Amino acid sequence: MKSKTIIFTDKEQAELIEIDLPDEPGPSEFMIRTRVTLMSMGTELACYRADSEVGSHWHGWVKHPFFPGYSCIGEVIKVGIGVENISIGDRIFHTTSHREYANLPIPSDQVVKVPMEVSDDEAVWSKLATITQTAVRQAEHAMGDTALVIGLGPIGQLVTQYLRLLGLSEILVVDQVSSRIDLALAHGATAGFQGSAANAKDFVLEYTDGRLADTVYDATGHFSVLPLALPLAKQYGTVILLGDSPHPSKQHLTPDLLTRQIRLIGTHNESLPPMHSYWTPIRQQRLFLHYLKRKQMKVADLITHRYNPSQASHVYQKLNQDRSNSIGIIFEW
Structure with a gap:
């Protein structure tokens, strides 16, 4: 049988093609027909551009053809x-690429059944929700903490909602786009700053009694933001590097790391240290779905655009030029 599939054939070249798929699933496999897929905008656009430095994990990962x-x-x-x-x-829910049909193995830590109370538009966020949940766990927040989230794309929006669930006293957000700030405020952020993190220090001081933030999340994936994030954390505070730059050597430290003894933590995918080993990817996914069932998190309204997979070439080209008004991008199969 044939399965329509989105593929990057070369740098900045996206197509919808058909690939062959066995008519029947093999032993310990099941076949799914895709309903919706969600674009991981930052990651997929970095893969689309295929512009990464040698030695980065991007350089070894993105090989054409790429799914x-x-x-x-x-x-x-x-x-x-x-x-x-x-x-x-x-x-x-599963972590296969954008495709019409797939045969999936069992057991797998990337396959989870969706409760009937949770919609497709909600459950499709499960992977991004576990990536962000992994970062929030490593921050080790306490009730009443203050946090700053820089960058309000899909990742920053999810971090904001987790912080609200944890009971932080101030959840501050920074982005260049007012509509993204409005969404974050609707989902638990306590104050927003429109502009660059380079100009946000007075804003952070105002809402933290002059102490700066206990934890700063860099959710942008851009190499230029780390040196802007470090000065916004309080002395002995924490900076979480959640966005993943394809050019890590361009990220620079500031004197804050030593002189103010900032703790810098990089988080990647769903990898947690041994102290958090209970929280496997599937357990984190199920917790996210539990929050959705109880209406403690809201993600359906983060979806800004819907497309047919046949529009893939246009969609990636458009977003590569300007993604400022986009957060959740859905392909409807």
Whole structure:
């Protein structure tokens, strides 16, 4: 059988093609028909540009042809021999790329059933929600802490909502785009600053009693932001480097790291240190779905655009030029 699939054939070249897929799932596999996929905008545009320095993980990862995407909701249409607890008609979140059909293995820590109370538009955020949950866990917040989130794309928006759940006293946000700030304020941020983090120090001082933020999240993925984030953390505070730059050697430290003894933590994907080993990817995904069921998190209104997969070439080209008014990008299959 044939499956439509989005592919990057070369640098800044996206196409929708058909690939061959076995008609039946193999043993311990099941087949899904995709309903929606969510673009991980920062990651996928970095892969689309294919512009990364030698030695970065991007350089070793992005090879053409490249299949982008890792956030999919599909409906089970066939079940192979030996598959248990998965039935035809179940909705599944999984981390396959943007494609129409897929055969998925069981067991897997990247496959989770979607509760009936949770919509496709909500559940498709599960991967991004675990990436951000991983970062928030490593910050080790305490009730009443203050935090600053720089960059309010998909990742920054999710961090903001987790911080609200944790009971922080101030959740400050910075972005260049007012509509992104408005969304963050609607979802738990306590104050927003429109502009560059380079000009945000007085804003942070105002809302932290002159102490600066306990924790600063750099959720931009741009190399220029780290030296702007470090001065906004309080003495002995923490900076979480959550956005992943394809040019890490261009990221620069400031004297704050030593003189004010800032703790700098890099987080990547869903990798947690041993002290948090209980929180596997699938447990984090299930917790996120639990929050959605209880209406403690809201993500459907983060979706700003919907496209047919046949528009993929246009969509990536457009976003590569300007993504300022975009947050959640959905492909409807």
